[in-house]
Amino acid sequence: MSEPLFSLVMCIHGVEDYVYxxxxxxxEQDFKDFELILIDDKTADRSMxxxxxxxxxxxxxxxxxxxxxxxxxxxRNRGIDAARGRYIxxxxxxxxxxxxxxxxxxxxxxxxxxxxxxxxxxxxFFNRRGDISYSKRHVPESARFPSKQTDGMGIFKxxxxxxxxxxxxxxxxxxxxxxxxxxxxxxxxxRFETKQHYSxxxxxxxxxxxxxxxxCVLANTFYVYKRHLRRQKQLSLTKGTFIERHRRIxxxxxxxxxxxxDTLASRQFLGALYMRYIMAELARMQDPAAHKTKEERQKWFxxxxxxxxxxxxxxQTSPDKHVTPRLYHAxxxxxxxxxxxxxxxxxxxxxxxxxxxxxxxxx
Numbered sequence: 001m002s003e004p005l006f007s008l009v010m011c012i013h014g015v016e017d018y019v020y021x022x023x024x025x026x027x028e029q030d031f032k033d034f035e036l037i038l039i040d041d042k043t044a045d046r047s048m049x050x051x052x053x054x055x056x057x058x059x060x061x062x063x064x065x066x067x068x069x070x071x072x073x074x075x076r077n078r079g080i081d082a083a084r085g086r087y088i089x090x091x092x093x094x095x096x097x098x099x100x101x102x103x104x105x106x107x108x109x110x111x112x113x114x115x116x117x118x119x120x121x122x123x124x125f126f127n128r129r130g131d132i133s134y135s136k137r138h139v140p141e142s143a144r145f146p147s148k149q150t151d152g153m154g155i156f157k158x159x160x161x162x163x164x165x166x167x168x169x170x171x172x173x174x175x176x177x178x179x180x181x182x183x184x185x186x187x188x189x190x191r192f193e194t195k196q197h198y199s200x201x202x203x204x205x206x207x208x209x210x211x212x213x214x215x216c217v218l219a220n221t222f223y224v225y226k227r228h229l230r231r232q233k234q235l236s237l238t239k240g241t242f243i244e245r246h247r248r249i250x251x252x253x254x255x256x257x258x259x260x261x262d263t264l265a266s267r268q269f270l271g272a273l274y275m276r277y278i279m280a281e282l283a284r285m286q287d288p289a290a291h292k293t294k295e296e297r298q299k300w301f302x303x304x305x306x307x308x309x310x311x312x313x314x315x316q317t318s319p320d321k322h323v324t325p326r327l328y329h330a331x332x333x334x335x336x337x338x339x340x341x342x343x344x345x346x347x348x349x350x351x352x353x354x355x356x357x358x359x360x361x362x363x
Contacts, residue, residue, distance in 0.1 A: 004060075005106055006034035006181065007088045009079030011072050013041040015093040016050050018226065022093045023054035027061075031102035036061045037079045042069040047093070073192035073200045080187060087117070087181045094226050095178060101222040105181045108216045112149055115186045115212035118168065119179040120221035126228050138171045142219040152219040162259035164215050165206065165252060166266060169273065177201040179223045182208055198244040206251060242281035249274045250309055268320065271313035275328040278304065282344030301337050 008026060012019055026036055038061060040048050055061040064078055076090055087109065091097060101119070108117045120139035127133040145154025146163065156164040168174045190207055193200045209215060252270055256262040285292040285300070304310055315333055319325035331340040 002084070004033050004035045004085045005031075005087060005109070006102060007079070007083035007085030007184070008034055008036045009039065009076055009083065009088060009090050010036065010093050011039045011041055011075040011079070012047045012051055012093050013043040013069065013072075013075075014045055014047060015043075016045045016047040018094040019047050020050040020054045021096050022091065023051050023061075025096040025098070026091060026101075027055070027058055028099065029097065029102045030099045031106050032060075033106070034060060034102060035083075035085060037082055038063050039075040039079050040065045041071070041075045042066050051093075071194065073196070074194045077191040077194070080191060083184060085184060087183055088187060089181045090177050091223070092178050092225075094228065096224045096226070098222040098224065100220070104218055104220055104222060108149075108153060108218055109181070111153065112155060112214065112216045114155070114214040114216035115183045116208060116215045117181040118164075118173065118215065118217045119223060120171070120219065121173065121176050121179050121223045121225050122221045123225045123227055126226065137221050138173050138176070139221050140167070140171055140173070140217050140219050145217065145219075149216070154217045154219070155214060156217065157214040161209075161212070161215065162255070162261055164209055164217070165255055166261075166269060168217070169252070169269070174205060175199070175202050176223075176225065177205055178225065180205060180208075186212060196244060198241050199248050202248050203251065206255065210255070241284070242277060245277040245281075246274075246307075246309070249277070249313070253309065253313065264317065267313050268317045271317045271329075272319060272322075272325040274309070274313050275319075275325060275332060278310075278332060279328055279340075279344055279347055282340060283347040286341065286345045297341065298337065301340070304332075305335065 010022065010026075015022075023036070023038070026034075036055075036058075038048075038051055038055070040063065042065075052063075062082070064082060066075060066078070070078070079090075080088060087105070089105075104119060105117045108114065118140075120137065123136045123138065124132045125134040125136070140154065142148065142152050142154060144167070146160035147155045147157070149155055156167070165174065173179070186208060190204070192204050196203075249270055253262070253267075256266050256270075281300075282297075284290050285297050310332075314329065319329040327343065331343060
């Protein structure tokens with residue numbers, strides 16, 4: 001294979017229950033001009049055996065074996081180094097793609113020649129029995145596209161280009177790197193951060209968006225993101241998650257200011273997102289597995305109110321009409337620690353029954 005349109009980089013580690021379906025869903029795409037690069041990140045289970053079984057003798061599949069466990073960001077970087085395609089995407093080994101995943105992106109590239117193509121995503125939330133308890137579609141509304149190529153294809157370029165970050169955040173699509181196709185020459189020497197455990201997708205994407213001249217957003221959803229309890233539990237208890245989320249909010253605010261699109265409405269939006277992250281951290285600290293003392297929780301709460309970003313995006317703004325951000329705002333700005341921790345415990349309780357329960361409350 002010389003130069004396919006797409007290089008699909010999939011990293012494999014500890015996913016033996018899901019990777020067969022993930023690989024199969026890509027090889028069965030109705031668009032065929034791609035290579036699939038499987039990165040074996042020194043997995044100790046049967047993940048690679050299942051991936052190889054799914055791959056069969058398909059010549060589009062390439063295998064790279066890490067000599068040691070490098071982690072997801074570094075493994076993706078190895079995939080970028082090896083990629084031969086004009087565009088690179090990063091489907092996950094726990095997820096599946098519907099047949100139109102690649103053909104929709106290929107059509108957008110043919111039509112617009114954009115530097116980046118973005119698709120929507122469907123999140124499937126699984127319960128403890130392994131059944132889908134709830135599904136949520138994150139699909140951009142074509143009526144809100146600043147410029148349309150077709151009814152379901154929006155273009156962000158020129159003066160509208162910088163608005164794409166908050167536009168995608170509205171639909172929870174900034175952190176889903178799986179549904180973004182980046183032109184290889186746009187990526188250049190840029191790579192995923194390898195020293196962070198969380199949000200490396202966001203910062204890679206943000207850099208790409210700030211560099212791109214044209215971004216095509218599609219009002220579709222051909223990618224299924226699987227929210228298994230194992231994946232959610234790992235994230236909810238990971239130490240340092242809030243630090244990375246705080247860094248993400250700061251980067252978004254900087255993006256707004258540097259591109260002269262910083263408004264009260266944009267701050268209100270980021271404030272609502274920041275409050276969600278704050279309450280998630282309070283919920284994490286309520287979990288006995290987090291090993292947080294009462295004094296540590298109180299100290300963290302006090303630090304929060306000294307944070308200039310909290311003052312700018314939360315204290316100095318008022319929430320919209322939705323009940324959840326109004327409740328969070330009232331609790332966090334009043335300084336009523338007991339109330340904030342009580343609500344956080346309620347959030348943790350909802351999440352204990354599965355991530356889908358909490359997601360429903362955000363509707």
